[in-house]
Amino acid sequence: MxxxxxxxxxxxxxxxxxxxxxxxxxxxxxxxxxxxxxxxxxxxxxxTHEGRLLWPQIDGQRVSIEAALDHVAAGFRRIIDQHGPQAVAFYGSGQLLTEDYYTANKLMKGFIGSANIDTNSRLCMASAVVGYKRAFGADAVPCCYDDLEQADVVVLVGSNAAWAHPVAWQRLVQAKAERPEMQLVVIDPRRTASCDLADLHLALQPGSDSALFAGLLNWLAHHAGIDTSMLPHLTNVEATLAACEAWDVAAVAAACQLSEHEIVAFWQLFAVQPRVLTLWCMGINQSQTGSDNNNAILNAHLLSGKIGRAGCGPFSLTGQPNAMGGREVGGLANQLAAHMGFSAPEVDRVARFWGSDRVAQQPGLTAVNLFNAIERGDVKAVWIMGTNPAVSMPEGNRVAQALAKCELVVVSEVSAHSDTAQFADVLLPAQAWGEKNGTVTNSERRISRQRNFTAPAGEAKADWWLLAQVAQRLGFGAAFAWQHPCEIFAEHAALSGFENYGTRAFDISALATITREQYDQLAPVQWPITAASPNGTARLFADRRFYHGDGKARLLPPAMPIKTLTTTDYPLLMNTGRIRDQWHTMTRTGNVPRLMQHYDEPFVALNPLDAAAHGLSHGDVTRVQSALGWCSGRVTLDSGLQRGQLFVPMHWTRQFSGQANVDGLVAATCCPDSAQPALKQTAVRLQPVRPTWQGWLWLPDIITPPALLYWSRAPQPGVQRYVLAGNAHAGEWLMQLPGMSALQWQQAQAGQQLHWLGWRKGKLACAFYAAPWLPDIDHPFIAQAFSQPPDSPQQRHALLGGRPTQGGSHGRTLCSCFGVGEVAIRRAIAEGCDSPAALGAVLKCGTNCGSCIPELKQLLSSLRVAQ
The missing domain is CATH 3.30.200.210 (Phosphorylase Kinase; domain 1)
Structure with a gap:
C-alpha cells in the first residue's frame, strides 16, 4: 500500500x-x-494500540459513539441558541486530512454561521500566507522540490532543514555533492546542523532578518541587480526602494551584528547568480514582523526576476503534513473557503455553492484571540481536533486555565493522554495514520493520498465522519450526507473552480468529477489542476501574471527589525524549535524507543561561557524562567550559540516530564498582520537546580513521579525509564511509590551510591540507581533485563552494578536509524575511519536518512583537534 x-x-x-x-x-x-x-x-x-483513545468518553466515563455525538450536538445547539454562533469554535490541526478540514470548515462557517475555526497552522505558516497574498494576490508557493537540484545558490533562512525537513535536506546534500559549485548560504543566529553544508553562515542577531533583506533590495537597486523586464509586472517599486534606501551595508551590519564583508558576499551571490532559491521556515514566520519578513524575501525575488523559472524562487517550507491543505479549504479563521475571503461577492458565491443562508460574513477568532475568548467566557464551547494547544500555544498555562473553565470542551484525538485531553468533557476517538483515508498537500502544492491499510483501533472514527454526524444532529444532514471521503474531495475540487475563471490560484477543478476508483488510484499531483493543466503545474508565475486585480505583483516597504529587550532580571534570549527525532508534542514519536535515543530528555543548550557565568556545567539540571513561567532541562554546551542566547526544544509535555512545556514561557505577542505568535524570542533567566541526589528508575508502567525537583520519562523496549533529581533521601522516596513495599529487594550501597533491584515472582519489576551525581550505567543492558531476566547470581550482581560483566557503554545514540552509539563511532575513528562515508561503511551510520552526518563530522573534527 x-x-x-x-x-x-x-x-x-x-x-x-x-x-x-x-x-x-x-x-x-x-x-x-x-x-x-x-x-x-x-x-x-x-x-500500536498502546496509549490509544479506543472509545468515546463523557466526563471520563465510557459511552457509546451515538451517546457522545448526541451530547456534543446538544451542547453546541444549546449554547448557539442561548448565546449565538459566535459562542462556539473549532480548533483544528495540520494533522487533519483535507477532507476532515473541509468538513469542519463547511460546518462552522457555512451552517453554524461563525468563522471561529482556526488551527495550529496559525502557529507556523500564517505569516507566509499573508506574505504571499500581499505580494502575489494569492497564497501560492511558486516553487517545487526539483528546484533544489537546479539552483546555483540556495539561501536557507530561519530553518534548520537538516533536522526539521530531513528528506528535502538530503536532496540538497546530494545536489551539492553532484554540483559542488552550488553555493549554500545559511542565515540563522544559531550554528545548526544545516550549517554543516554551508559555504557562508550569517549568524545574525535574532529579529534582524528584515534589515538584511531590506539591504539586499537596496543593493540590487544600486548594483544592476534589477531585472528590468519584471518592472511592468510590479507595483509599488519606487516607494519600496525609497524605504530601503537607508539600509546600506553599514546600517545592516550594525542591525544584524555581522561584518560588512560577509553581508556583501551574500548580496553579491544573490545578485550575480541567475538561479537563487530561498528556503525559510519558523525563524522567519514566528516573529512580530513575520509577515513583513516574508515580504522582504519576496521583494528580492520579484525585483531580481528570480521567480517562475527552474532553480529559483521564494519557497516556504511548511511545518506540518497538511497545513497547506487546511489553507486550501479555509481552515484559518480569516479565510472562507477555497482561497476565498469575506468580501460580499465571495460570501455570496460560497453561500450559493453550499446552498446555505447562514454563511459567516466576517473573519473569526484567530488562535490566540480564540483562547482569550474562551478565558473570558465569550466562547463557551470548543471542539479541538488532533492538536495539543495546552502545550503548543504561547502562554500555555493561561490556555490550560481557559479550557478548565470552558463550559463544553470536545477533543477528538488519537492519544488517550495529552495535556489538552485532561480538560475534555467529551473525548472522541479519532483514526490514526494507517487508519485514515484522504489527501494531504505538501510544501510544493503537491496533493498526495493518505490511504488506510489497517483497521481502526477500537471505536476510532474518521474526523470528517464525526463532524458530519454532529452536523446531521444539528439539522444540516443534506449538506453532510457523504458516505466516503472521495465525495468530500470532489465537492472541494468543484468549489475551487466554481466561478473561478482563472482569478484564483487554487484550482483543482479537473478533479471535481473524480470517481472512487480514480480517487483510490490518485497519483501525487501539484495544483493548479485544471482543464488546461490536467496533470498539474510544477511552477507558478512563469508568465509573470499574478493574482491581484491588475495582474501585477506588489513590493512592500520593509519593517524595522524587532529587538527583544532583555533586562537585568531576564538577561538571556531564549529560542525554541524542533529536534531531529521528535515531532510536535510527542504523542506519536514519544512512544517509540528508537526515536528517544538521540535526545531522551528536555535540554537547555547554552554557550559554554554563559554556562560558566551561571555556575552550570554540561549535564547539570537548570530552570529557565521568563516573566510568565519556568521549565526545566538538562544543560548541554553548544559553542554554535552566541553569547546571551539559549535554545530549548518545544516537544516535551507533562506526559513526559515534570515541567518542560517551553511555550508556557512565551508571551502571546503576535504579528499584527498574520496573528502568528512570536515564539522564537523570549527574555529569560537561569536558575541552577541543586538536588541532593539524581538517579535512574526503570518501571514496567507509566507513572507521574511525585515530589521531585525534576523528572523525565523515555520509553525503552518493554519498559519505561525515568531520570530523576530530588532532595529527600533517595531510598525513602522510592519506597513511597505504589507497590514498592510488595517487591523483593536486592540492594547495594557504596558510599553515596544506591543501587536497588525489585523483584516479583522472579521477574524484574523495578531498577533504581541513585547518587549525588547522575550515575553512569548501561541503559540497554538494564532495559533488556525486564524482558530477559538474568538467570545466574553473577548476572544479577552485574545488573545490580548497572553494567554487564563484559562489553562497554553504548554512549549517546547519534544514528537512530541503526542505533549506533557514540562509543562505537569513537572506536571506529580511532581505528582509522576518517570520514562519514568510512564510518558508514563500517557501522552503517549516516547511510539511511543522513540526519546524523553533521554530528559525525563534528565528532571527527573534535577528535582531530584533540589529537
Whole structure:
C-alpha cells in the first residue's frame, strides 16, 4: 500500500507491504524518491494500540459513539441558541486530512454561521500566507522540490532543514555533492546542523532578518541587480526602494551584528547568480514582523526576476503534513473557503455553492484571540481536533486555565493522554495514520493520498465522519450526507473552480468529477489542476501574471527589525524549535524507543561561557524562567550559540516530564498582520537546580513521579525509564511509590551510591540507581533485563552494578536509524575511519536518512583537534 508520511510538510511517499514489516520510502513519489528520515522509517513502530483513545468518553466515563455525538450536538445547539454562533469554535490541526478540514470548515462557517475555526497552522505558516497574498494576490508557493537540484545558490533562512525537513535536506546534500559549485548560504543566529553544508553562515542577531533583506533590495537597486523586464509586472517599486534606501551595508551590519564583508558576499551571490532559491521556515514566520519578513524575501525575488523559472524562487517550507491543505479549504479563521475571503461577492458565491443562508460574513477568532475568548467566557464551547494547544500555544498555562473553565470542551484525538485531553468533557476517538483515508498537500502544492491499510483501533472514527454526524444532529444532514471521503474531495475540487475563471490560484477543478476508483488510484499531483493543466503545474508565475486585480505583483516597504529587550532580571534570549527525532508534542514519536535515543530528555543548550557565568556545567539540571513561567532541562554546551542566547526544544509535555512545556514561557505577542505568535524570542533567566541526589528508575508502567525537583520519562523496549533529581533521601522516596513495599529487594550501597533491584515472582519489576551525581550505567543492558531476566547470581550482581560483566557503554545514540552509539563511532575513528562515508561503511551510520552526518563530522573534527 502506498501512502504519505504524517510528519513534516515535505510530504514523503511511504510504502507499507505488511503490518509486521518495516515501512519504506516510495521510490516513485516525487517528493522523496524513496528517501525517509528516521521518523518516517519508524512509522511502523507507531502502529500500536498502546496509549490509544479506543472509545468515546463523557466526563471520563465510557459511552457509546451515538451517546457522545448526541451530547456534543446538544451542547453546541444549546449554547448557539442561548448565546449565538459566535459562542462556539473549532480548533483544528495540520494533522487533519483535507477532507476532515473541509468538513469542519463547511460546518462552522457555512451552517453554524461563525468563522471561529482556526488551527495550529496559525502557529507556523500564517505569516507566509499573508506574505504571499500581499505580494502575489494569492497564497501560492511558486516553487517545487526539483528546484533544489537546479539552483546555483540556495539561501536557507530561519530553518534548520537538516533536522526539521530531513528528506528535502538530503536532496540538497546530494545536489551539492553532484554540483559542488552550488553555493549554500545559511542565515540563522544559531550554528545548526544545516550549517554543516554551508559555504557562508550569517549568524545574525535574532529579529534582524528584515534589515538584511531590506539591504539586499537596496543593493540590487544600486548594483544592476534589477531585472528590468519584471518592472511592468510590479507595483509599488519606487516607494519600496525609497524605504530601503537607508539600509546600506553599514546600517545592516550594525542591525544584524555581522561584518560588512560577509553581508556583501551574500548580496553579491544573490545578485550575480541567475538561479537563487530561498528556503525559510519558523525563524522567519514566528516573529512580530513575520509577515513583513516574508515580504522582504519576496521583494528580492520579484525585483531580481528570480521567480517562475527552474532553480529559483521564494519557497516556504511548511511545518506540518497538511497545513497547506487546511489553507486550501479555509481552515484559518480569516479565510472562507477555497482561497476565498469575506468580501460580499465571495460570501455570496460560497453561500450559493453550499446552498446555505447562514454563511459567516466576517473573519473569526484567530488562535490566540480564540483562547482569550474562551478565558473570558465569550466562547463557551470548543471542539479541538488532533492538536495539543495546552502545550503548543504561547502562554500555555493561561490556555490550560481557559479550557478548565470552558463550559463544553470536545477533543477528538488519537492519544488517550495529552495535556489538552485532561480538560475534555467529551473525548472522541479519532483514526490514526494507517487508519485514515484522504489527501494531504505538501510544501510544493503537491496533493498526495493518505490511504488506510489497517483497521481502526477500537471505536476510532474518521474526523470528517464525526463532524458530519454532529452536523446531521444539528439539522444540516443534506449538506453532510457523504458516505466516503472521495465525495468530500470532489465537492472541494468543484468549489475551487466554481466561478473561478482563472482569478484564483487554487484550482483543482479537473478533479471535481473524480470517481472512487480514480480517487483510490490518485497519483501525487501539484495544483493548479485544471482543464488546461490536467496533470498539474510544477511552477507558478512563469508568465509573470499574478493574482491581484491588475495582474501585477506588489513590493512592500520593509519593517524595522524587532529587538527583544532583555533586562537585568531576564538577561538571556531564549529560542525554541524542533529536534531531529521528535515531532510536535510527542504523542506519536514519544512512544517509540528508537526515536528517544538521540535526545531522551528536555535540554537547555547554552554557550559554554554563559554556562560558566551561571555556575552550570554540561549535564547539570537548570530552570529557565521568563516573566510568565519556568521549565526545566538538562544543560548541554553548544559553542554554535552566541553569547546571551539559549535554545530549548518545544516537544516535551507533562506526559513526559515534570515541567518542560517551553511555550508556557512565551508571551502571546503576535504579528499584527498574520496573528502568528512570536515564539522564537523570549527574555529569560537561569536558575541552577541543586538536588541532593539524581538517579535512574526503570518501571514496567507509566507513572507521574511525585515530589521531585525534576523528572523525565523515555520509553525503552518493554519498559519505561525515568531520570530523576530530588532532595529527600533517595531510598525513602522510592519506597513511597505504589507497590514498592510488595517487591523483593536486592540492594547495594557504596558510599553515596544506591543501587536497588525489585523483584516479583522472579521477574524484574523495578531498577533504581541513585547518587549525588547522575550515575553512569548501561541503559540497554538494564532495559533488556525486564524482558530477559538474568538467570545466574553473577548476572544479577552485574545488573545490580548497572553494567554487564563484559562489553562497554553504548554512549549517546547519534544514528537512530541503526542505533549506533557514540562509543562505537569513537572506536571506529580511532581505528582509522576518517570520514562519514568510512564510518558508514563500517557501522552503517549516516547511510539511511543522513540526519546524523553533521554530528559525525563534528565528532571527527573534535577528535582531530584533540589529537
Amino acid at each position: 502506498k501512502t504519505t508520511c504524517p510528519y513534516c510538510g515535505v510530504g514523503c511517499g511511504v510504502e507499507v507491504k505488511a503490518l509486521d514489516a518495516p515501512v519504506s520510502g516510495d521510490r516513485q513519489h516525487p517528493a522523496n524518491f524513496g528517501r525517509l528520515c528516521v521518523k518516517g522509517s519508524a512509522l511502523g513502530e507507531t502502529l
